[in-house]
Amino acid sequence: MESKFYAMDSPKDVLKLLGIPEKQAGELLSISRTKPISxxxxxxxxxxxxxTxxxxxxxxxRYYYIDEKGNEFTKGxxxxxxxxxAYSAMRYETSSFFYIQALEDSEILEIDYKKWLLLQQEDSFWDKFLIQALEKGYFTKEKRERELLLLDAEARYKIFTTEFPDLEKRIKLQIVASYLGIQPESLSRIRKNKPA
Incomplete structure (x- = not known):
């Protein structure tokens, strides 16, 4: 499944791309704010x-974990x-186990979760929106677990370059290595042996 890296002009463009009707988009924008993250x-x-x-x-x-030794593991x-x-932590009002970090200067539409729950109670559209988001997350998680458990590092790297073309040019190689579950030296060796 190929991932697309869109460049959006405005929150309205993004909401339209996500299939959110104009009425619901307006309601969502009324409880949201745009926020830059460096x-x-x-x-x-x-x-x-x-x-939020x-x-x-x-x-x-990226989503990532840090272990007690300071090693980073990129989840997605x-x-x-x-x-x-960090849906589970937000939903159950507990501490997040992972970090969410901007890998480049970014802009988000930040939504207050409790205000969104009120929208959800009033309009069943948001139930469908939530189910779609959770299904997408579950599919990604299931696929990633299968790859980490069953495939070797070279096969995982090949999938990475297919799903995220040119992403290596946008982020540090140590982050790519942490996503693949290998050391940076192993990634360098795999990249060196990659067919042209």
Whole structure:
């Protein structure tokens, strides 16, 4: 499944691309705000209890963990026109186990979760929206687990370059390595042996 990296002009463009009708888009915009996030900054940090979620207007984010030794493990990448959240922590009002970091200067549409819940109670459209977002997240999680458990590093790298063409040019190679579950030296070796 190919990931598309859109460049959006406005929140309305993103909401239209996500299939949100004009009426619901207006209601969502009324409880939201646009927010810039600089490259390298975290939108959500581990240990934080999130009260908002977002839709990426422009830029690129990643989900990542840090272990007790300071090693980083990248869980996934979030491009424009994608929902951005630590959903379980937000839903159950607990601390997030992972970080959400901007990988380049980005802009998000930040949405207050409790205000969104009121919209959801009033309009069944938001139930469908939530189900679609959760299904997409579940599919991504299931696919990623299968790749990490069953495929070798070269096969995972090949899938990465197919799904995220040119992403290597936008982010540090150590982040690519942490996504693939390998050391940066192993990634360098795989890239060197990659057929032209």
């Amino acid at each position: 490259s390298g900054k975290d939108y959500i940090s581990a240990g934080q209890t999130p009260k 979620f977002a839709i990426v207007i422009n830029g690129l984010f 990448f979030i491009p424009a026109a994608t929902v951005l959240s």
